[in-house]
Amino acid sequence: MSVNSQRQRLIKWVRRYPVIALSALALGYLLGGFSETDDGPIPQQIVITALYLFISLVPLGFIIAFLVVGRLGDLESAANKEKQSNLTYQDAFDLPSQIMHGYKLAMVTGRSPTLTGLTGDRYLSDAQAVCSENPEHIPPVAECECGFYAYKEFTDAQFELSINPGAFLLDVDLFGLGFTYKNGFRAESQVVNQLITPSRCMRCRVLPAKVFVTTYRLGYEDTTWWQWQMRCVVCSSSFKPSDKLTVEQMAQHLAVKINYSFS
Ligand SMILES: [Zn+2]
Ligand SMILES: [Zn+2]
Numbered sequence: 001m002s003v004n005s006q007r008q009r010l011i012k013w014v015r016r017y018p019v020i021a022l023s024a025l026a027l028g029y030l031l032g033g034f035s036e037t038d039d040g041p042i043p044q045q046i047v048i049t050a051l052y053l054f055i056s057l058v059p060l061g062f063i064i065a066f067l068v069v070g071r072l073g074d075l076e077s078a079a080n081k082e083k084q085s086n087l088t089y090q091d092a093f094d095l096p097s098q099i100m101h102g103y104k105l106a107m108v109t110g111r112s113p114t115l116t117g118l119t120g121d122r123y124l125s126d127a128q129a130v131c132s133e134n135p136e137h138i139p140p141v142a143e144c145e146c147g148f149y150a151y152k153e154f155t156d157a158q159f160e161l162s163i164n165p166g167a168f169l170l171d172v173d174l175f176g177l178g179f180t181y182k183n184g185f186r187a188e189s190q191v192v193n194q195l196i197t198p199s200r201c202m203r204c205r206v207l208p209a210k211v212f213v214t215t216y217r218l219g220y221e222d223t224t225w226w227q228w229q230m231r232c233v234v235c236s237s238s239f240k241p242s243d244k245l246t247v248e249q250m251a252q253h254l255a256v257k258i259n260y261s262f263s
Pocket of ligand 1 (some may be wrong): 133
């Protein structure tokens, strides 16, 4: 029996105590404990002594029982606390109804355009996270960095965009096991709801962005990749048709809705 149910049982008996005490008094009366003459079946002295003992010992018994149960409760909660501190999933959402909606940045890279995180991992618009460090991991693993990340606040993602001008804003929902971290979530799987494009050309920053174009980038250690950006009519005019995609075509490739930002 748990400490809590022991405590509840004890409280039930305390509630019954007045009835028991009245019954004891009635019994004492019937046995002649309160009559002027000592003519009952049991000597008056014994009845009186029994009543005194009852009145003093029963409450004492309750007090002792409460002390014992209280102490057991303390020990139990101390043990629970110890167990809790061993849990690495302290921040996991145990409520499946918790909505992990957020914002993040992604680049669009590859000949065939693909969503690509700033750390270089490529993913589909509806994907399960994979751990690049440990194939045994089913992300997110608390002590690892794997899983899909997203900021809770749009403004946090916007700020990050201002220091990563080649990236796009994504509006995402995260699912499965999730952790909260300082500014957002890290979770098992992700669905990209929409890609938010800049309203201005990503090159001249003046004219309205109209079309996606891809350029060949040289990275460190001989790595090269194709990166897609949104440009205006002027800044995209020199591109071959095979290096251009309309917003609708890009939306189809990525399997994501594309919307212009308000700014
Ligand atoms: Zn991992
Ligand atoms: Zn331009």
